[in-house]
Amino acid sequence: MLITGASGVLGQEVAKRFPDALKPPHSELDVTNRAEVEACIEKNRPDVVIHLAAAVSPVKCHTNKEWAWKTNVLGTQHLVDALLKHHPNTFLALMSTPCIFDGEDENPKDEFAFPFPDNFYGLSKAMQELIVSRSGLNHVIIRSNFVAFTRWRYPKAFTDRRSNYLFAPTVADGIADVLKEGITGVVHVLGDRIISMYELARLCPDSEDVKPMTLDEYYSKNAGGCRLTKNMILASTRWKRYAITSAMTQT
Numbered sequence: 628m629l630i631t632g633a634s635g636v637l638g639q640e641v642a643k644r645f646p647d648a649l650k651p652p653h654s655e656l657d658v659t660n661r662a663e664v665e666a667c668i669e670k671n672r673p674d675v676v677i678h679l680a681a682a683v684s685p686v687k688c689h690t691n692k693e694w695a696w697k698t699n700v701l702g703t704q705h706l707v708d709a710l711l712k713h714h715p716n717t718f719l720a721l722m723s724t725p726c727i728f729d730g731e732d733e734n735p736k737d738e739f740a741f742p743f744p745d746n747f748y749g750l751s752k753a754m755q756e757l758i759v760s761r762s763g764l765n766h767v768i769i770r771s772n773f774v775a776f777t778r779w780r781y782p783k784a785f786t787d788r789r790s791n792y793l794f795a796p797t798v799a800d801g802i803a804d805v806l807k808e809g810i811t812g813v814v815h816v817l818g819d820r821i822i823s824m825y826e827l828a829r830l831c832p833d834s835e836d837v838k839p840m841t842l843d844e845y846y847s848k849n850a851g852g853c854r855l856t857k858n859m860i861l862a863s864t865r866w867k868r869y870a871i872t873s874a875m876t877q878t
Contacts, residue, residue, distance in 0.1 A: 629673035631658060631706070632680030636775045637722065640799035641677060649673065653680075658702030661709075668709035668717075677720045677802065678706060678759075681752070685726065688748035689853035699751035700758070707762045719759060719766040720806060725790060727753040727770075730856035737862040738770075738813040745856050756813075769805060771816040772859050773798045776874045777832060783840040784828035790859035791817035792827045794874035801869060815863040818871040830871070 632638045633650035642650050649671055656667050658680045681699050682688050688695035703721070710717045726749040727742040742753040759766050776794040793801075793816070801816035828837040842857060 628675040629671060630677045635679060637795045637798060638679045640795045641802055644799050644803040658705055659697045661705045664705040665709040669713045672714040673717055675718045679722050685746050685748040685855060686853045688751060689746060692747050695747060695751045700754045703755045703758050707758055710764060719764045721759045721768045723756055723768050723770045724752050725770055725772050725859040725861050726856040730858050733858050735860045735862035737864050738815055745854050749856060767805060767811050768813045769802060769816055771798045779828040779831045779834040779837050783838045784825040785842060786823050786825045786839045787841050788824040788857055789821055791821055791861050793818045793869055793871055796874045797869050814866045815861045817861040817863060817868055819868040821860055
């Protein structure tokens with residue numbers, strides 16, 4: 628098994644579930660570097676690849692579209708091409724996001740909903756999914772919405788951005804469960820309740836001082852900036868829900 632992006636928030640948790648997996652750091656495996664990706668796959672010929680390496684900040688993707696495209700789209704194409712060339716029997720698990728959907732629509736999106744992203748980050752992730760789904764590789768695309776189970780990193784959090792959020796340790800459990808069950812196609816790993824980002828922030832350790840804010844407040848100070856996906860609510864016709872509080876019992 629190979630895990631890309633193993634040093635990230637989710638990658639560190641996934642690596643704990645698969646301690647024997649290859650976990651090359653960015654200095655050894657930069658997915659934007661086609662030669663590095665091909666050399667890694669040719670040498671290791673992994674039976675499973677969990678592809679977590681990605682540009683994940685909507686704001687940074689908006690301000691640096693070239694970086695976002697190279698990382699999310701070209702990086703995924705490099706990986707798919709290398710697998711098809713050197714080990715086409717590999718099972719590829721891609722981590723994706725509800726930000727591929729229309730955030731103005733309040734209806735929950737299941738695995739068969741049509742992508743309609745609000746920003747460049749969502750567009751790059753939708754393209755990433757398309758590359759994997761059309762690759763011919765045996766694969767699963769996992770969509771989820773999560774944050775680290777640590778102190779909230781900002782002084783404020785949105786009261787009007789909602790999702791079935793989870794913390795990274797629980798999403799890592801979900802990924803392990805999905806792989807164990809051998810699920811293919813698209814599957815949503817989601818929490819057991821819909822809450823605002825502000826409510827999520829207040830569940831984080833040592834985050835009682837986080838203040839509420841609205842998207843309109845944010846846009847008033849960032850005119851012409853990135854439009855953030857408002858409603859990120861998922862549904863699933865294929866998979867179970869996870870308790871958002873489960874991460875709290877793991878620490």
